[in-house]
Amino acid sequence: MTEYRLLDLVDSQDFRTLFIDELGWGNPDHPDLKLEVDDRKYVFKQVAGYMGLRIWHCPVLPPRKVQRVLDELVGKDSHERLIIFTDEQHQDWRWPRRSQLGSTNAKLLAHEYIVGDRSTHLSQRLQAIELDFDEELHLVELLNRMRDAFDKEAETASVQAARLMSALYGELEASGIEDHDATLLLARLLFLFFGDDAEMKGWETGLFQSFIRDRTTENTLHNDLQALFHVLRTSPNTRKLPVGSPFDRFRYINGGLYEESINISPLTSAFRNYLLEACEFDWTIISPAVFGSMFQTVKSKEARRHGGEHYTTEENILKTIRPLFLDEYTERLEDAWDDKAKLTKLHNELGRLLFLDPACGCGNFLIVAYRELRALELEILKRRRDLDIIDNTDIKISGVDRAQLSFDVTGDIKVTLDHFFGIEIEEWPARIAETAMLLVDHLANQRMAQEFGYAPDRLPIKIAPTIHHANALRLDWNDVVEASDDVVILGNPPFVGGRTKDDEQKYDMQEIWGGQYIGDLDYVTCWYVKAVKYYGKLRGRWAFVSTNSICQGIPVPNLWRPILEAGWRCRFAHRSFQWETEAPGGAAVHVSIVGFDRSKTSPKPVLWTYPEGGRGEGLGTSVSRINPYLIEGPNLLVESRLRPFNSKFEQVNYANKPSDGGNLVVTEEEYEEIVQDPIAAKYLRKFIGAKELLHDLDRWCLWIDDNDDLEDLNRSPILAERMAGVKDMRNASKAASTRAKAGTPYKFGQIQQPSTDYLAIPKTVSTLRRFLPVAYLSPDIIASDKVYTVPDPDGFLLGVFSSTMFIVWMKTIGGRLKSDVSFSNKLTYNTFPMPIITSSQRQSIIDAASLIVGARKAHRGLSLARMYDPLAMPSDLLAAHDEVDRVIDKIFGRVDVRDEADRQKVLFRNYAILTKQEFLL
Structure with missing residues (x-):
């Protein structure tokens, strides 16, 4: 099978042969569907299927808004589906993109194909969903393949939408509109774009678009928008509109979004053109969870860097909210599946939860949390319905699809927008957060209507999230939402290191940390202090995405001591990984995600570890305890020291x-x-x-x-x-x-230049290196401040530094630059918990280190970087390091050190002994 063979079948519209003979799908199992929209009839023929997922072909290519209506109608008979609309030259392959829980974002994605186009990605998509003849694939696995193959258009759509918003913002700047007014204007337009496309209850499809196209000109647009906004914020009871007014068809919105008056000066002709283009765009393709990242494109990269903002992918948000609360409630739903009393109890608990993001940005965390909880609530309501039907002998369900029965459960909704709170220092993202939350609520209500036949009417807006435009570090969080056991705190506060804080941020640090202010602490740590103070003695739970500095290096004791002393435990953690952002030009950062609660035993802590360098998939493991360095082990805090623990160690010096x-x-x-x-x-x-x-x-x-x-x-x-x-x-x-x-x-x-030969220790090395590469230099070679120096006349310290034990200690408790490991004389060297050694043990280390020197001489043409390439170390050099490890591991006692975790336990045990701290595995 070649990709051209597949595309030839696509061109000829021989979809049955394509899917059944070439891709291995099954035969059709459903008769033709005959549907009617706007007095036009359409016929859909099923060409193939697999375990309930059906492929439909319609030999007509209607407008895309009609396609969406038709998809809804097909969906009543075929929940999982791929629909292909065709004419002679063009095809639209439409796949309903869904979120993982509850399908609250089920919207068609259009995959346009032009007959004869051989540069398309369609062939790769088709190959991705090919089924081997002997392959027994579960439906969930196939759906995952379909998502991987067909969900990519959302990314392209997000880029296109971002460009449109940037263009509109640019024209507002050119028109001299103040930033505050521009912020409000674009937020309002976004709501109207979405209303046009999302079938909002009581809102005519394309209403705003037809108003802009037919009722405005470039000269009157600014006044027309002002008039429209006035109508949208005016109750129908007090509206005074002439007969036949174009505004009469618009519903009353209110809810604060249109309440404030703004100044709109005359707009450019280009603004109206971009506005019409934006009206043509299908805004339902884009999840509200990415609106925040999309809208940030109107800000400069420098502004994002200054504010420490890092906008978040849904994947990374889910890494936070799943272990913080969502996994627990999902498991409880499974446990309560056949017990109405348990379902009711669980539903009531969901209804008590309150969520606070004290650095909410454009609301991504709140949006995803709300979406997933509404989906979970929907599953509870569906299961309660099914159990009620089973128990009610008066209802005859034979031959009836339960999902098609109509039940008005709108009054049973307990997960509501007014349980979600945010604090954001900048007005622009705060406004977007409010708007996006309203949009995700609408999507959740649409999904409810699909299941129950009813959905709440949210217009006029009476239930809304609370987003405070304020500096969260200068605001009492109780003024936003009163602290209780039911408040869940989550988010991604700004990352700003010690050297890059501005005067305002330094002031915040001083106010939050008081006399304990430490310049090495990242700005994000202020949110940890505020969370601890906010909860007081309450239980609660909270989690932040943070720069990985909060669990590495010198800052760890200063941050973690007050958290541990207040009785919090690490509920879950993602060790350092590379942060992916949806904002164009976003900074490359390495982060950790840490969640806390006050539970003693349940749930068992889960620790995610990532490949060296922080790239790739994380592996989650249940552990007994997660310590401040995000490893399984005791809650020990490693403090910097002025002198080494071991009297045999020479003083390591900062260089020049x-x-x-x-x-x-x-x-x-x-x-x-x-x-x-x-x-x-x-x-x-x-x-x-x-x-x-x-x-x-x-x-x-x-x-x-x-x-x-x-x-x-x-x-x-x-x-x-x-x-x-x-x-x-x-x-x-x-x-x-x-x-x-x-x-x-x-x-x-x-x-601080040595007067004799000295050992040079690099200040930073790649985390991928198996050993710390150090080397001897003569005193006429000047050492820069990027290395440390120490006299080592006999090679003893060369052996210590070259051991696996030492680099594991560095990687475990040392600071990082991104993912690179940092050496510190006071932290990683002076605290290295090597036992007191005898003269013979010292000599054994010297002898083993001499093997390293000899092996390096055999490879004089290679740099240290080449010699210590983690994938290509010379075998004799590797053998020399193995001998050093054999000697030094033996000094640490009769211990099993098969992997890094074993070494960490040994090192922490020794550190606890040396510092007389309690050691609890």
């Missing part, structure tokens, strides 16, 4: 920092110029940082001290110019300590 504005450092391009100046050349030294050490790269510096002839600084124009540059840079510094060094511009800002 230029603080020079680049004037004391010589690049490869500048090298020849310096060498040709005989005075400047006298002071040229090799300058080695982590990059140069690992990759054997050349870099130099000018190294001058007080014992040198300082008159040379004036004799050499090159030196004179560079010294002036250093002096200017230091004088302009905000740091008083840097300005104080402007008088000695020839010297590095910080100097």
Whole structure:
């Protein structure tokens, strides 16, 4: 079978042969469907099927809005379906995209195909749903294949929608409309776009589009929109409209969305053109969960970076809400399936839950949480209906599809928008959050109507979420929603590191942390402190997506101690992984997701681990306890130390920092110029940082001290110019300590250069490396501040640093740069819990380390990076490291260290002994 063979069958509309003979599907099992829409008749022929999933062909290509109506009608007989509409030259393959729970976002996606097009992806989609003749595939598996094959259009649609919104925003800027008014205007337009397409109860399909097309001009549009908004916020009882007014067909909306008056100056002709284009777009294709990311495209990348914003995929939101509450309630539904009393109890509990996202952005977390809970509630109501039917002997159900019986359960809805609360510092996303929540509520109500025949009428809007436009760190969260055991806190607060906080954020840190403010803590930690204070002694549960710094390095004790002391346990955690964002140009970050509750035993904590580097699928495992470093183990906190635990360890030093504005450092391009100046050349030294050490790269510096002839600084124009540059840079510094060094511009800002041969330790290495690559340098090679230095005359410390035990300790408790592992003299080295060793044990380490030195000499042509390639280490070097591990593992005792988790247990046990902390596995 070739892809052209498949497409030839598509072109000829021989879908029966395509699906049955080529793709291995089954024969049709349903007669033709004859349907009528707008006085036109359509015939649908089933061409193939598999376990209830039917493929339908309609040899007519109606407008897409008619296609959606027809799909609803086909759906009454065929819940799972793929419909192909065709004419002679064009085809629309339409697949109903659904969320994983309850199908609350069941909307057709259009996959357009032009006959004869061989550049299409349709053939790959078809191959993805091919069934082998002996393959016994469950329906769920096939549906997953269909989603993978046919749901991609939503991504393309999101990009198109984002471009439309950006274009509209740009034209509003060109019209001189203030940002606040532009924010409100676009939020209102979004609601109207959605109303046109989503079959909102009492709303005519295409009503807003026909109003813009037929009743406005580019000159009157601004006034026409103002008039429309006035009507939308006016109750029908007080409206005073002339007979035949175009506004009379619009329903009363209110709910705050249209309440405030805004100023709209005359709009550009391009704005009206983009508005009409947006009206043509099918907004129901896009899930409200991605609206936030879509709308952020009107903001600059710099603004997102400044605010620490990282917009979230649905997949990552589900990583948070499933273990926080959704998995628990889903399991309880399964347990209560045949027990009406349990179902009622579960439903009542869902109705008591309140949700707060105190950094809600455009509401993605609240939207997905609401969608999934409404879907769960729908399953409860459906099951209660079925049990009631079974118990009610007065109802004869023989030959009747229960799903087609009409029951008005709108009064039984307990999961409502007014149970959802958000706080957002920026007005723009706050407005979008409000709007998107209204839209996802409509989708949930549509799904209810499909199941029960009734849905609540949400217009005018009376039930809405509460989104506060405020700084969450300066607001009492009780003023938003009063704390109780039923409040669930969740979200993705902003990530801003110690060096990038602005003055306002630093002020927030000081206010939240008080006298305990620590500059190393990320801004996100403020939300942890607020959550702990908010709940007080209440039970509650909460989870945040955070930068991985909250469970790595120096900040861990400062953040986790008050959490643990307040009685919270880690309910679940996703270890560091690479964060994917739906916002174009989003920053690449590595995050952890951590959830807390005050339960002692249930549910059992679940820990997700990811491949090194944080990419790929996570593996969830039930564990006894998750500690602050997000491993299974005791709640120990590793504190920095000024001296090593082990008296045999030499002091590791921070190296040399230029603080020079680049004037004391010589690049490869500048090298020849310096060498040709005989005075400047006298002071040229090799300058080695982590990059140069690992990759054997050349870099130099000018190294001058007080014992040198300082008159040379004036004799050499090159030196004179560079010294002036250093002096200017230091004088302009905000740091008083840097300005104080402007008088000695020839010297590095910080100097700790060894006077003997020394071991250089890279400050940061890839987490993929099996061992920490360190190397010896001579004292005439200047170490930069990207490495640490330590004397090691006999090779003892080379052996320690080269052990698996040491790099596991680094990876477990050390800081990270993205996913790269960071070495720290005070944290990872001074705290390394190696037992006290005897002279003979020390000699064994030295002897094993000499094997590493010998193996490296055999590969002189390779850089350290090449020698320590995790996929291609030379066998003799690997054998030398194995010998080092054998010796050092034995020093840690008779322990089984088959994997990293075993080593972590050993290391924490030793650390607990050395610090006299209680150790509980």
